[in-house]
Amino acid sequence: MTAFTCSICKQTKSPEPNSCGWGYMPSSREKVCYACCGEHDKASMRDTGKAVLYLTHESFNHDLPGKYRDWTDGTITNWPGTLKLPCRVKRGSHNIARVRYDAWFKFEGKQWHGTSYGDNTQIIHCKQTKG
Numbered sequence: 001m002t003a004f005t006c007s008i009c010k011q012t013k014s015p016e017p018n019s020c021g022w023g024y025m026p027s028s029r030e031k032v033c034y035a036c037c038g039e040h041d042k043a044s045m046r047d048t049g050k051a052v053l054y055l056t057h058e059s060f061n062h063d064l065p066g067k068y069r070d071w072t073d074g075t076i077t078n079w080p081g082t083l084k085l086p087c088r089v090k091r092g093s094h095n096i097a098r099v100r101y102d103a104w105f106k107f108e109g110k111q112w113h114g115t116s117y118g119d120n121t122q123i124i125h126c127k128q129t130k131g
Contacts, residue, residue, distance in 0.1 A: 006033040008040070023080060038082030045107060049128040053078055055103055055116050057089040076105055076114060076124060087114075094118075 003014050004022055007030035015021035022031040025040070032040065045051045057074030074089040087105035094100040097118035105112050107128075114126035 004031050006031065006036055008032055008036040034080035034082045037080050038078060041078045041083050042107075045126075045128075051126045053083075053114070053124055053126055054122045055087075055089070055101060055114065055124040056122060057087075057101070057103075060091055074103055076103060076126065 003012050005012050006022070007025065007028070011033065013021055013033045016034070022033055023037045024030065025032055041051065041053075054077050055074055056077070058072040060072050061069055070091045072089050072091075074087045076085045076087050077083060085105045085107060087103040090102045092100050092102060094117055099117075099119055101116040101124070103114045103116070103124060103126075105114070111129045111131055112126055113129050114124040116122070116124040
């Protein structure tokens with residue numbers, strides 16, 4: 001891979017190991033470094049109050065009593081991993097996907113909620129709550 005110039009910060013960047021080192025702006029398809037991807041995602045979250053991100057979480061502890069067995073810690077990230085937010089995850093049921101995951105997290109002091117459906121995806125649809 002060759003070096004590229006980020007269309008936002010204008011710095012020339014070298015590809016990272018095992019990665020191309022850039023993403024693309026959705027509207028213009030210009031190359032953007034991972035750090036600027038994170039800043040763009042943050043700005044989009046501030047402006048729209050919504051985001052489509054990724055959820056990873058710890059295993060659920062089935063040995064815990066009652067309602068506690070369906071809660072665990074997790075992380076919400078953007079695609080390159082330059083935006084990372086800790087969260088609490090609750091597993092619930094869904095009539096079609098069989099399982100759903102609800103996550104609550106804070107972004108810049110405001111409460112957010114995200115929902116992911118099924119076990120075969122990490123995509124989580126997030127929005128800022130009214131409270």
